Amino acid sequence: MRRPLTPRECRGAALLLLAMVVGAAYWLLIDSWFAGPLRAMGEQAEQLREQQQRYAGVLRQGDSLRQQLEQARQDPASSTSLLPGDDPDVVAADLMQRLADLINSHANLGGGCSLTQRQPITPEQDDGEPYRQVKVSLTLNCAIEPLTAILHELEYQPPFLFVDALRVRRAQQAPASGGAGQLVVHLLVRGYLQPQGAR
Numbered sequence: 001m002r003r004p005l006t007p008r009e010c011r012g013a014a015l016l017l018l019a020m021v022v023g024a025a026y027w028l029l030i031d032s033w034f035a036g037p038l039r040a041m042g043e044q045a046e047q048l049r050e051q052q053q054r055y056a057g058v059l060r061q062g063d064s065l066r067q068q069l070e071q072a073r074q075d076p077a078s079s080t081s082l083l084p085g086d087d088p089d090v091v092a093a094d095l096m097q098r099l100a101d102l103i104n105s106h107a108n109l110g111g112g113c114s115l116t117q118r119q120p121i122t123p124e125q126d127d128g129e130p131y132r133q134v135k136v137s138l139t140l141n142c143a144i145e146p147l148t149a150i151l152h153e154l155e156y157q158p159p160f161l162f163v164d165a166l167r168v169r170r171a172q173q174a175p176a177s178g179g180a181g182q183l184v185v186h187l188l189v190r191g192y193l194q195p196q197g198a199r
Helices: 007-074 088-105 144-156
Strands: 113-121 133-142 162-170 183-192
Touching: 088 113, 088 133, 088 144, 088 183, 113 144, 133 144, 144 162, 144 183
Parallel strands: none
Antiparallel strands: 113 133, 133 183, 162 183
């Protein structure tokens, strides 16, 4: 049988119960109705301020970006960054010959490099795009040194070309030990024709 609470323990229990009731009332009546929504609105206002500052910065750069774009359009060097010609099939044939010449120029570098297969690929063209694509698939037997030189020239020499896919594997006839010798390299190279309005 439990002993009765002393007056001091009764006061402590009453104060504890009162604190719990006041805390629950604060959470139910004040925090959930007023303080919580105010905190959420403050966070949203801070996010909106950050977005506004970011967009204001972008808008401030608009005029300079338009000027740079116009200068790039009028720059004679920009015309050499795109593939010359009107017919995608003719341009693809010219691009294949250009790539073959590039590979032949590095044929005797290091372990050597040779072009074993080349083939044009007709990409799907979107009528809304101002620039038409030309793609060429290449297969090479190439050592590391000439391959890096070829990829470097593809990236940094005009016209600007993009390597969409690069697969490298060890050749089946490679020696079992020592260096890899020549690697079998598959490249998918993409370039762009000048827009019809510019021609």
